[in-house]
Amino acid sequence: MNYLEAVPAVRRIDTDRDDLFAIDVVGHVTAADAENLFGLLEAAYALHPKIDVLVRLIDHEGVDWADVSDETLEQGTAHAVEHVGRCAALGEPNWVPSAQSLLPASSPVEIRHFEAEDEASAWEWLGARPLAPR
Numbered sequence: 001m002n003y004l005e006a007v008p009a010v011r012r013i014d015t016d017r018d019d020l021f022a023i024d025v026v027g028h029v030t031a032a033d034a035e036n037l038f039g040l041l042e043a044a045y046a047l048h049p050k051i052d053v054l055v056r057l058i059d060h061e062g063v064d065w066a067d068v069s070d071e072t073l074e075q076g077t078a079h080a081v082e083h084v085g086r087c088a089a090l091g092e093p094n095w096v097p098s099a100q101s102l103l104p105a106s107s108p109v110e111i112r113h114f115e116a117e118d119e120a121s122a123w124e125w126l127g128a129r130p131l132a133p134r
Contacts, residue, residue, distance in 0.1 A: 009033040010040070013056070014131040018047070022054040022130065031067035038076045045083045052126050053084055056119070057091035077102050080109060087111045088122040 009029045013022035021044045023037070044051050065073075081103060089096050089111060096113040103109055114122040123129050 010037045012040070013054070015054075015128045016131060017052070017126075017128040019050065020052050020054065020126060020128045022056070022128075024056045024058055025060065026058045028061040029063040031064045034063060034065070034068045035072060038072055041076070041079065041083075045079060049083065050085050051083055052128075053087040054122060054126060054128075055087070055089050057089075057093070057095075060091065060093060081107050084109045086126060088126055089113045090119055090122050091116045 009026050010033050011024045011026065013024060015022050021041065023040075029037075085108070087099075087109060089099075090113075092115075094113045096111050099111055100107075112122075112125060114125075
């Protein structure tokens with residue numbers, strides 16, 4: 001597969017909060033998509049020491065976690081604990097239990113799952129709203 005020709009599975013959602021990192025995850029997530037996501041998160045952390053996150057899954061077809069470097073996963077987890085306050089997981093599958101198992105028991109990160117039809121509740125929980133595409 002030529003990664004330069006593939007449509008990115010991770011797409012930013014513009015919101016009314018600068019310190020909210022919101023994305024759509026569409027279809028299948030390759031290792032390159034995952035590495036890109038971690039890079040986008042690092043940029044968000046550089047701008048805001050604390051952020052909230054919204055991940056909206058659309059037609060989810062899995063993630064190539066085995067192809068993502070262990071170092072990237074370890075750093076991603078450590079940086080999430082340091083920088084993320086709340087994370088809203090929207091849609092199916094519900095990956096919250098898996099994410100929580102990767103975090104230390106004393107993690108300050110608050111993660112909640114919302115069904116796709118409860119999207120408005122997820123945005124309300126984060127105190128934000130998506131901006132209309134321009």
